[in-house]
Amino acid sequence: MLNIDINNISMIYETKDSKVNALHNINLEINSGEFVSIIGPSGCGKSTLINIIAGIIKPTKGFIKVGDRKVENPNSDISVVFQDYSLFPWMTAYDNLHFAIKNTNKNLTEKEIKEKALKHLEIIGLSKFSNSFPKELSGGMTQKLAISRMFALDSKIFLLDEPFGALDALNRIHMQDLLIYLWRSGNNNQTILYITHDVDESIFLSDRIVVMTPSPGKIKEIIEIPFKRPRNRKELTGSKEYLSLRNHILSLLTEDMKVSLNKQEEQMRKYYD
Amino acid sequence: MIKKLLSPLRIQQIITILIFSGLLLSIAIFPNNLQEYAGGFIYSILLLILMVLLIVELYITKNPQKISDIFLVIAILFVLWEVITRFALIDIVVFPPPVKVFAVYFTDYLEILLGIANSLLVLGSGYILAIIIAIPLGLLVGWNKRLYDLSYPISKGLSPVPPMVYIPYAIILLPSFFLSSVFVIFVGSFWPIFLGVITGVFNIDSKIINSAKTLGLSDKTMLTKILLPGAMPHIFSGAFIGLIIGVITLLIAEVIGSSVGIGWYLQHQSQFANYDAILAGMIVISIMVIIITTLFDKVQNHVLRWQ
Numbered sequence: 001m002l003n004i005d006i007n008n009i010s011m012i013y014e015t016k017d018s019k020v021n022a023l024h025n026i027n028l029e030i031n032s033g034e035f036v037s038i039i040g041p042s043g044c045g046k047s048t049l050i051n052i053i054a055g056i057i058k059p060t061k062g063f064i065k066v067g068d069r070k071v072e073n074p075n076s077d078i079s080v081v082f083q084d085y086s087l088f089p090w091m092t093a094y095d096n097l098h099f100a101i102k103n104t105n106k107n108l109t110e111k112e113i114k115e116k117a118l119k120h121l122e123i124i125g126l127s128k129f130s131n132s133f134p135k136e137l138s139g140g141m142t143q144k145l146a147i148s149r150m151f152a153l154d155s156k157i158f159l160l161d162e163p164f165g166a167l168d169a170l171n172r173i174h175m176q177d178l179l180i181y182l183w184r185s186g187n188n189n190q191t192i193l194y195i196t197h198d199v200d201e202s203i204f205l206s207d208r209i210v211v212m213t214p215s216p217g218k219i220k221e222i223i224e225i226p227f228k229r230p231r232n233r234k235e236l237t238g239s240k241e242y243l244s245l246r247n248h249i250l251s252l253l254t255e256d257m258k259v260s261l262n263k264q265e266e267q268m269r270k271y272y273d
Numbered sequence: 274m275i276k277k278l279l280s281p282l283r284i285q286q287i288i289t290i291l292i293f294s295g296l297l298l299s300i301a302i303f304p305n306n307l308q309e310y311a312g313g314f315i316y317s318i319l320l321l322i323l324m325v326l327l328i329v330e331l332y333i334t335k336n337p338q339k340i341s342d343i344f345l346v347i348a349i350l351f352v353l354w355e356v357i358t359r360f361a362l363i364d365i366v367v368f369p370p371p372v373k374v375f376a377v378y379f380t381d382y383l384e385i386l387l388g389i390a391n392s393l394l395v396l397g398s399g400y401i402l403a404i405i406i407a408i409p410l411g412l413l414v415g416w417n418k419r420l421y422d423l424s425y426p427i428s429k430g431l432s433p434v435p436p437m438v439y440i441p442y443a444i445i446l447l448p449s450f451f452l453s454s455v456f457v458i459f460v461g462s463f464w465p466i467f468l469g470v471i472t473g474v475f476n477i478d479s480k481i482i483n484s485a486k487t488l489g490l491s492d493k494t495m496l497t498k499i500l501l502p503g504a505m506p507h508i509f510s511g512a513f514i515g516l517i518i519g520v521i522t523l524l525i526a527e528v529i530g531s532s533v534g535i536g537w538y539l540q541h542q543s544q545f546a547n548y549d550a551i552l553a554g555m556i557v558i559s560i561m562v563i564i565i566t567t568l569f570d571k572v573q574n575h576v577l578r579w580q
């Protein structure tokens with residue numbers, strides 16, 4: 001169990017002829033074992049933030065602490081599932097798990113690695129596909145595998161960047177349940193930071209939701225989700241509290257949209273005049 | 274039922290077999306001296322092999338149309354060859370009939386076989402050396418920005434230099450012509466492979482690299498288990514170009530200065546204007562290249578089966 005301390009992070013991307021203010025003074029503390037979602041319109045810097053926390057890119061300003069460690073480089077105590085591509089396409093389903101487990105648990109024997117990989121394939125119901133390459137799996141199966149690889153790593157912190165964004169509604173619900181099941185059935189309750197576009201998904205999954213706004217990427221509001229776990233999707237979505245939370249988040253998101261729509265309209269008007 | 278048996282594809286296959294059989298018959302009818310008997314004998318064996326190959330391939334292939342087309346074209350080429358030479362449409366000394374050309378294999382088979390063996394040894398040594406050196410070097414250069422900045426302009430300047438340019442130096446500096454040819458082939462195939470590896474590393478999806486980084490891999494694992502397989506598609510394209518350049522360089526080197534090898538054989542025969550031997554040598558070279566590239570494709574399809 002590890003907590004994440006996001007301390008005054010700013011990120012400016014400099015390209016040849018422009019500067020993008022992707023993140024501006026982000027401060028956030030995520031407790032160990034907590035499930036936090038980040039929601040916000042496209043381009044508000046969500047992926048950038050995840051990459052900074054994972055140590056893949058260096059922020060322009062500020063720092064990240066994970067437990068007592070200052071994040072400078074990628075490290076196997078944080079594992080990441082990226083927006084649409086995290087598996088190695090040249091490895092079979094089994095090899096993907098085997099490779100990840102082997103390289104993050106240096107003290108396991110070959111036999112233990114094998115057993116662990118097979119067990120994880122079984123949990124997600126992909127035993128039959130252990131020799132298939134990622135291209136031979138459906139989108140849902142690929143993401144299942146990516147999630148299961150993440151849990152196989154024994155990391156303390158999981159970062160997920162819209163892992164189910166490309167799935168249809170039914171598969172998505174199935175995957176959310178799987179994620180929560182794996183998270184709660186493990187012995188070490190990992191800290192999860194989860195990025196999504198989907199308001200319902202964020203409420204169902206999270207302890208807290210961070211709403212962000214773009215240009216520059218900032219935290220607009222942090223919302224506590226009071227519902228006890230285990231949560232029942234049907235009961236939850238019918239409750240008054242749920243609906244008012246949902247409306248609140250939607251209105252936060254659409255406020256931004258209105259602003260940007262107005263801006264766009266203004267520009268178009270200028271252009272045509 | 275009959276319709277099913279006589280699909281257009283089936284008719285095409287029957288026609289092909291008939292053409293081959295016709296060619297066989299014509300060999301039996303026309304020979305007029307001992308040399309042509311020998312040539313005719315080898316030619317008919319070749320035709321029989323082609324027919325058997327066609328039938329066997331049709332049983333195992335997943336793409337019968339492709340196989341049928343290839344064999345039909347081969348059959349038509351033989352017919353054209355036969356027609357052109359029988360009616361002497363081109364001077365038969367310059368463009369001799371099949372029986373004459375195949376007779377060469379009867380008289381010169383030892384020279385030709387030794388020549389091929391020697392050529393393959395030189396080509397194999399130079400090419401494999403190029404692969405062994407270009408791949409690790411390319412991975413390092415593709416991964417390390419500083420090395421890349423240093424070596425990219427150098428490669429850009431050196432890679433278009435035809436490898437033959439190095440032949441005089443190689444002959445002076447290296448103790449044997451064998452080593453010189455190996456070196457020249459090495460140089461010729463090195464650059465395309467090397468540049469292929471670098472391009473391959475650059476083209477690996479950054480998400481894959483990031484995902485690998487979060488696993489906390491050692492540098493060695495990163496290079497061998499991530500960069501190498503990730504770059505493999507481009508490595509294969511580079512290696513194919515390298516192979517073709519290697520073959521061309523080999524033949525030129527042998528023509529210029531060797532006293533063995535299939536290229537030398539061609540050069541030697543052309544000095545005596547033995548056009549039947551030249552054609553025979555050219556056929557051997559194309560068959561050799563076809564076999565090598567087919568093997569290459571097989572390896573590539575297996576290694577890249579994840580794509």
Ligand SMILES: Nc1ncnc2c1ncn2[C@@H]1O[C@H](COP(=O)(O)OP(=O)(O)OP(=O)(O)O)[C@@H](O)[C@H]1O
Pocket residue numbers: 013014015020022041042043044045046047048049
């Ligand atoms: N490597 C980069 N170079 C320059 N600008 C970048 C780079 N990566 C991201 N940006 C810019 O930074 C901003 C934030 O990008 P980011 O990918 O973090 O957004 P996001 O919230 O994840 O969006 P989405 O929901 O579409 O995935 C965008 O305006 C983007 O154009």
Ligand SMILES: [Mg+2]
Pocket residue numbers: 046047048083161
């Ligand atoms: Mg993103």
